[in-house]
Amino acid sequence: MPAPPSCLPPARSLAPHWAAVPQHMSASLDLEAALLGRACRLDGQALAQIHDQYYPALYRFALYRLGEPEAAADLAAEVFVRLLDALHAGRAPQTSLRGWLFGVAAHLVADHFRRRPTVPLSEALSDGQSVAGEAEARLARGAVRAQLRRLTDEQQHVLALRFGDGFSLEDTAATLGKSVTAVKALQFRAVEALRRALRTDDD
Numbered sequence: 603m604p605a606p607p608s609c610l611p612p613a614r615s616l617a618p619h620w621a622a623v624p625q626h627m628s629a630s631l632d633l634e635a636a637l638l639g640r641a642c643r644l645d646g647q648a649l650a651q652i653h654d655q656y657y658p659a660l661y662r663f664a665l666y667r668l669g670e671p672e673a674a675a676d677l678a679a680e681v682f683v684r685l686l687d688a689l690h691a692g693r694a695p696q697t698s699l700r701g702w703l704f705g706v707a708a709h710l711v712a713d714h715f716r717r718r719p720t721v722p723l724s725e726a727l728s729d730g731q732s733v734a735g736e737a738e739a740r741l742a743r744g745a746v747r748a749q750l751r752r753l754t755d756e757q758q759h760v761l762a763l764r765f766g767d768g769f770s771l772e773d774t775a776a777t778l779g780k781s782v783t784a785v786k787a788l789q790f791r792a793v794e795a796l797r798r799a800l801r802t803d804d805d
Contacts, residue, residue, distance in 0.1 A: 759778060
């Protein structure tokens with residue numbers, strides 16, 4: 603029985619539209635396209651490879667945004683459920699696999715904050731911890747995360763990729779489908795906005 607046709611456009615079209623990609627990134631896109639082509643045919647090994655390759659970065663992205671390990675793990679796992687659903691429905695990613703995965707993760711983060719209940723401080727305390735110390739730490743973390751959520755979605759994504767995942771400027775640009783210059787500008791504006799907001803809170 604002949605293999606079903608690939609659900610992907612040619613590999614080169616996975617490159618961001620704004621510029622020609624460097625040779626090493628072009629090779630990476632070729633490998634990604636081949637992997638996604640196998641995943642479109644529901645190849646079990648390809649699906650496992652996608653999970654193993656992208657889960658750690660998606661988890662770190664979610665953990666940076668949420669600050670909750672269990673919620674981050676659940677969110678990263680849900681991304682792959684969404685991918686499987688898309689593949690079964692014949693709606694595979696048509697641009698960048700990594701960009702698609704992080705895009706889904708970003709939407710899930712936004713959904714998490716829309717439905718997230720307020721957690722009492724007492725529920726987060728553990729044995730042997732100082733109530734005052736824990737309260738101070740939670741207030742500090744809460745202040746930073748509250749200010750992060752006031753940034754634009756793009757600014758939050760850039761900070762999560764750059765500082766949560768340790769992505770290079772080039773990798774961040776490829777993931778978001780933007781130029782390196784645009785990523786630098788987003789990062790600068792996000793950091794400056796965060797700095798100003800936190801300085802205001804301290805005054």
